[in-house]
Amino acid sequence: MTNDLGAIAHYYAGKLAVHGERAQGVDWNGETSQTLRFGQLLKVVDTEGAFSLNDLGCGYGALRDQLSGSCPRCDYAGYDIAPEMVVAARNRFAGMPATRFEVAAVPDRIADFTVASGIFNVRLDQTDEAWTRYVETTLEHMDRTSARGFAFNCLTSYSDADKMRGYLYYADPCALFDLCKRRFSRHVALLHDYGLYEFTIIVRQP
Numbered sequence: 735m736t737n738d739l740g741a742i743a744h745y746y747a748g749k750l751a752v753h754g755e756r757a758q759g760v761d762w763n764g765e766t767s768q769t770l771r772f773g774q775l776l777k778v779v780d781t782e783g784a785f786s787l788n789d790l791g792c793g794y795g796a797l798r799d800q801l802s803g804s805c806p807r808c809d810y811a812g813y814d815i816a817p818e819m820v821v822a823a824r825n826r827f828a829g830m831p832a833t834r835f836e837v838a839a840v841p842d843r844i845a846d847f848t849v850a851s852g853i854f855n856v857r858l859d860q861t862d863e864a865w866t867r868y869v870e871t872t873l874e875h876m877d878r879t880s881a882r883g884f885a886f887n888c889l890t891s892y893s894d895a896d897k898m899r900g901y902l903y904y905a906d907p908c909a910l911f912d913l914c915k916r917r918f919s920r921h922v923a924l925l926h927d928y929g930l931y932e933f934t935i936i937v938r939q940p
């Protein structure tokens with residue numbers, strides 16, 4: 735992990751220390767939007783049968799909670815750069831079959847699908863250029879570790895200017911759609927209609 739990611743891990747560990755294992759503890763406004771995001775990302779899963787899933791930037795494991803209800807046959811691996819998040823997740827899901835959590839910025843296996851919710855939002859003092867390169871490199875890792883598809887979300891550059899903050903990264907949805915289409919797959923969906931200041935991109939690898 736680079737020093738830059740170390741600072742970001744520290745940022746999120748601070749949120750967890752203050753707010754605990756709930757949406758605010760991973761810097762979301764609340765559970766409703768957190769769940770809405772998971773619903774968008776899980777559109778990449780095109781089966782009702784068994785599948786494996788990498789959750790990059792898993793936080794304290796909120797997506798694992800959601801999957802327990804809707805996808806009981808999921809083989810799940812969560813990865814996070816903040817060791818405190820991984821400890822919290824391991825404690826919450828101790829003994830849960832087909833479930834593990836690791837400190838990592840890159841999945842250690844190829845799964846059917848990989849999802850990432852919120853990992854590109856906080857960039858602290860990194861430049862647009864540096865962060866854009868980092869986003870592209872991370873998407874390459876997601877592509878390489880996903881057999882059937884991957885999905886991620888970003889804050890949108892179409893946000894209201896007075897609400898935007900310098901330490902956050904607002905991606906251009908059209909540019910990322912174009913990148914995914916050219917570099918990863920002909921089958922790409924851009925979802926920008928679910929009422930948050932963000933978008934989700936789904937890349938299918940048929």
Ligand SMILES: C[S@@+](CC[C@H](N)C(=O)[O-])C[C@H]1O[C@@H](n2cnc3c(N)ncnc32)[C@H](O)[C@@H]1O
Pocket residue numbers: 739742743746747760761762768790791792793794795796797813814815816819838839840850851852853854855872
């Ligand atoms: C906004 S939080 C969302 C957590 C979780 N996905 C959720 O929605 O509840 C982002 C999480 O991603 C982690 N993270 C950020 N960049 C990462 C990376 N490159 N690889 C793995 N984890 C990362 C952070 O430590 C943080 O826990």
